[in-house]
Amino acid sequence: MSPTSETAQGGRRLVIVESPAKAKTIKGYLGPGYVVEASVGHIRDLPNGAAEVPAKYKGEPWARLGVNVDADFQPVYVVNADKKEQVKKLKGLLAESDELFLATDEDREGEAIAWHLQEVLKPKVPVRRMVFHEITKDAIQAAVANPRELNKKLVDAQETRRILDRLYGYEVSPVLWKKVMPRLSAGRVQSVATRLVVERERERIAFSSAEYWDLTGTFGTGRGGDTSDPASLVARLTSVDGRRVAQGRDFGANGRLKDAAQVLHLDEANARALAAALEQSSFAVRSVESKPYRRSPYAPFRTTTLQQEASRKLGFGAKATMQVAQKLYENGFITYMRTDSTTLSDTAVGAARAQVTQLYGADYLPEKPRTYAGKVKNAQEAHEAIRPSGDRFRTPAETGLTGDQFRLYELIWKRTVASQMKDAVGNSVTVRIAGRASDGREAEFSASGKTITFHGFMKAYVEGADDPNAELDDRERRLPQVAEGDALTAEEITADGHATKPPARYTEASLVKELEEREIGRPSTYASIIGTILDRGYVFKKGTALVPSFLSFAVVNLLEKHFGRLVDYDFTASMEEDLDRIARGEAQAVPWLRRFYFGEGSEDSGKAAAAGNGDGDHLGGLKELVTDLGAIDAREISSFPVGEGIVLRVGRYGPYVERGEKDSEGHQRADVPDDLAPDELTVEYAEELFAKPSGEYELGTDPQSGHAIIAKDGRYGPYVTEVLPEGTPKTGKNAVKPRTASLFKSMSLDTVTLDDALKLMSLPRVVGADAEGVEITAQNGRYGPYLKKGTDSRSLESEDQIFGITLEEALAIYAQPKQRGRAAAKPPLKELGTDPVSERPVVVKDGRFGPYVTDGETNATLRRDDDVETITPERGYELLAEKRAKGPAKKTAKKAAAKKAPAKKTAAKKTAAKKTTAAKTTTAKKTAAKKTTAKKAAAAKAE
């Protein structure tokens, strides 16, 4: 029975897919009686943060995680804020339907979405799980006719993955906040991605280049040449007296030959001498070797290969590629762009083959359709390969597309068509040429050529190369037609120097490729992984290269030393294996999570899924690792030796180099530019930084003292200071401290003048004296401009008043009673009535951390979703009640922690916390200022 006739019997079916574009297409294949709507991805997830945790769990110790780790890892699910409306819509549609088809993708995530839909929609009508891997009329109708049941085990596997990622991310990130810098993050995918980039940079740092030389000879045949038979050939020296001449690949990363006995390492003198000795020699062809050449087309695109090719050929970043592809998909030009499959549907194969015949002729069409085995190990193959949509491919010209969309479509179209074409065939030839030098040595040269006799798929498409010097596959190199024994004359022999190069940095595309090979990340996340590690400041881009920051060195260092198992390159792959076992019902989620979180021994049997460094039999759980952080020495993990006693440290405000102990003689310290590539930090460069700390502007000389005046960017923002002459004691009894002063808010490092600086450094200014003769001064401080009379200080409204205020005005200010604190000075923003518990009046006030409600005893900051204008008294009471409930619990926790930690450390932490708040707003500025400085320096150099 066909689905349409079934429908005719009455009843309406609701089909839910993941993507709206897919819904639109499928609608057309199912006809009337079917309502097709999209879930638009996941509809529920673990709560993002405290704000999303349902009230009833708020007090729980695990609420922060959204997973009850004490009760079999029971997850808390909330409908995503941006999906509430869609869920409502689906509920409405379901109410009018007699049957529900859950047609989400057939992979782990899709199965989970189907389950969440069922949980949230609570259907009272029959529910079917419907699956398909290609969007063609036949496939869809077959799918609707053959539904199956929801696979709860697969859902379990997805949930386990979700919980693991949450525990990893939300437990390890706070360790970084405490030990390195706030707002950092760690995760199963991003941390390994970062580690890959860091390790590559370490290789570059450890790399020493080797120099080697060889000869290039141009040999003439003595015949007049033409295009099919050139008159000469260019060959490289390959061996001398039977010993192979060393090439780049013969050298190790240490710059030394891997096997010195096997090869001959030519240096410049040697090479030049040999070239001279060969000048008069006669040469002959020693051998000609011809081999058939054959090359098969590349598989159709999947997400990663599309990103790579778009990067190589169109210069698109991963994100741009996906955005353009999304548009093509939405407008029906291509199939789904987030896929790990290279499989083409029968329809697609038919369309491609038809087009091959039409455009290139039957000679280019293989007898049988080509199939491409999945290369990706953990592929879930829920979709087809990326290809032009439809059962007849539109040529790029027919699409009417323009710009980037046209170019990307053309790429996809060509690749798809080429994938159904014949192999390219031809010949590759190697010619060896020998000659004896005047000093008796025998030299052998070699040249290789390639001719293509049948271009096959290359007629349509040739893959790009990452290395700009690499030859593309369809490139021919024709050699003259020579035979063994033919005499040749050396027209020119030159000695060429080469140097081995360190491994290249990752690009977006090559990092994504590497991640895919290691089974890390999914098609929908590859582009955003790059985004995450860029956002966190772990890497930055230099051209197309991804350069790791020093910050990432510190983070990776910490993770490797203390969470080794978690950043193991095989962690995800082994997780995938375990998840597959859970999906097959061979393993259980809860014991697996228990081992991961609580450690080996918390569960009796089974394979370890533990988190830390595997020492012996006991494998520690993640919880143990993040609870006791005493073993993590923040200073040690953030320190990297540069050489000669110089250490690079990653501080809260960025990287800096340091030499000697603090406060000791000869101690030096200098900021390192944020965008310095780690492999460029040498001892020499550090010395340069010490000599002239970055971000320093010379303003001129103080005519009074003769001291140079400079402007710098400091911990508390930009300031000016004087350079004391050398030999001025900086420590001890006779220490002289340089005069310093913060810039006014109205000034900037770029524009501040010597006059400004001298004026600032003249502060405090004496305004006058009061009736009792006590001096009143005006100055600039931590909280802005203020007046000071003995110990009595008063804030001023503007910086200009420091220089402008008269004694009269100052006395008037002192005549007023002292305003204690800004908060007290401000009237409440809003009154909310009387709190039912404390029976005190509740008001909204504006404070340091933004608006908050208070009843005079308990204070609670408004949450992200609250608004001063719209907040109700009830919400105010609720916030206060929450705070009262939470307050004591937090205090005891803090106390306990303080007791454990050494007193000194606690103090240091407090200061750090304070600074963070103050510095928050200035950080961005500081970075910006730094960058300008660096640019200026570069410009100065260029001049």
Added chain:
DNA sequence: CAGTGAGCGAGCTTCCGCTTGACTT
């Protein structure tokens, strides 16, 4: 990482995978 003078409410940051708009620059 410069070195000055208050008195005050912390709460939140963070993961990986599915999906698109709705926003602002």
